[in-house]
Amino acid sequence: MESPRVGSILNLHPISGRRHRVHRYGRPRRARSLPPPNRMFRRPPRPMPFLLPIQLQLPDTWRLWKPAVVHCPAVKSPPRWRPCPNYGPGENKFRLCDTRSLDDKFPFPLKGYCRWEIESMPDQLLAQIITDWRRTPALSFRPDTRNVISRITPNLVAKWGPNVCQAEADIMWIIESKWRVKTHVPIVHKILRDEVTGYLIIIMDYIHGSNLIDIWHHISPARQHKLTTDIVELIRTMQTNTARYPGPVGMNRMRALAHESHVAPVCMSGKDYDGYMNTMLNITNCRRPHSLRVQGFVRTHLGKFVLANMKLDPSSFIVDNKGNIWIVGWGNGGFYPPESELAVAEHLMPSRFNPLKWEILLKIPHNWPQRQYLRAIAAMVDGDPQEKRGSGFSRLANYLPEKKKM
Template sequence: MDDDDDSQYRYVQRDKMLDYPPNTPFSYRRARRPPPPEPHRPCTWFELPADWPHWYPAIVRCPEVTTKPQWNFSTNFGKHPNQLMMSDKRTAHRMSRFSLPLEEYTTQQILAMPQEILFEIIADWHRSPLLSFQSRTRNNVSRISPYLGLRGLRDHVPKVRRVFRDRRTRSLVIIMDFIEGGNLYALWPRLRAAEKDRISKQIVALIRTMQTYTSELPGALGTSRARAFVHPLFPPTAPLDMQAYRQHLACIVGSAHARYHMGPVAADLMRVDRLVLANMHLDAGSFLVDGTGKLCIVGWGKSGFYAPEAEIAICTYLIPVGFAQIIARLVETWSHKHGQMVSLRAVASWLDEQSAL
């Protein structure tokens, strides 16, 4: 089906389905009073093909939206003070009466819906509140999903239900389980010292578990191009093998040393003996804590198999100094890799200047 041919799915929006909204009391109609105010977004539905086998009537219905977005801007949402996060607070509280667009449908029904309809609903932020929006965020988790079910990790990663790319905008859509909780940027200021220490230990344990999974081939999972530790002036070769990865790493480390006047790089400083599963962009926003206190990791768009110390170097670089307990625990655990991490943090700073990290 071509991009301009949407005859199979027809988007239906009725601003005035009746003279009065469907839930208007009969007394309003009898007394001919003015109808209640129009909702901010009217009840909307999408028609499915006539032979739709999953449910009847063959429509996807979204309830009306009676409240406008309640934007919230959180500052210091990142390593740099000028980074912020924008979110919609309409669903932030358990007692919220906001009707989510697909709350009447089961998981199986949502997974069966055509992707064109799902994208129309998800892209409408009036109906689907933005829980988090950062201008620099780039999500691409389609290649990591087969690895999220590994023993020791499956309980700490939101389950990915469906991944697809919208054919018009080329936007990648990831449908995954919702975690009721908050990330460390929001929770950390309210935590006690003992709770901060417990979370720091959990982070170290999760990274150790990830590093038990190894590969002989470096780089991103599947056939994706490498997106971690890549400088515009020094793109890695493709396909990337161990020898090419060592040469690439030595090249960017040497360039970072020269830029920051750190002296020559020792011959065996960046010796890579094994490649481990790494997220490669762990910051305070990557860790969510649910209602039971369980720690989860999100944001796997740059993941792959890389040198173990590269994960720790990026993590200690990205996490702000306000999370001193986490940084101290990571540095202490991998203290035997101090020289490598100093060099790799210099690389991270250099890449950050190029907005490539």
């Protein structure tokens, strides 16, 4: 039997025979239902980003900032909301946080621009970028006040919402001149107003750290004592700055210890402040039973008015990466009596922060009866005139005399 010739059709070699058939007859035609030959080796398609990059054109009349196009990078992931419960004096409120805002590598819309360039942008364009919560992740959103804190760059945030007022930015600007306090309050860089919603937007520094209400029960007792000492010392430092008249700075109405149905007057004196507080105290007594009514009058005009935040709850303190304390949320800030600051802090702090509350009330000198009257007003303004929450003066009354005797 003759061996098959090499290169002929009778060649049984698998490679050389296939080459001969392909060279002579061409490649066989494939059925349409069969996949292409390299489909199983093809790379999978890249996932489409959540939002494509955009370029926002500046107005033609704007000649102070170049280039004339603001580039916002693409966003790969959608918002991922995380609820933060146990918030507020009754521990029944919560806030929302977009976890994308905690990632420093997130493509923020204004990440590649410096502070001077951001401050030079038109207000209309800047407000359009900040209010887009899909591109600008929300660091904090409170459903009760509808205020949003959005992170626009790795080092800047923007606070905006219906409850943001000019007085908050004014008191933070005043604090920048107080050299012992300015290192504990974020710096304000720009204020603008959104033409679409009418909300005020405050651009300030971002503090790289954690909220005190989130880390308090995850740290050691020694660390808690250290933070408590720092907070008390910071409040003492704030109260070294005094003013002649009470209330917020500028032509703004008082928002702390003020009821919606009884608007506080503008530019009050010490006597006007006491008169308004006594009016609020009478309203508080009218909403209480006779056994719980407060017997006394508010008299603070003879004292001094100190720098106060007027909303010192655990969520107002930020602990940065170096362990320093920062105070945020100055919407109710201004110059008030020391008793007003402590009364609001006593009312707002939950019962699980009683050690911090006790140290603040014991270490900072103040008038005890006046603080009791102002705390009753704070409970009435907050919608709890009879103080059914049960954590506050009723528990501290048995503790403070023992400390005083010691």
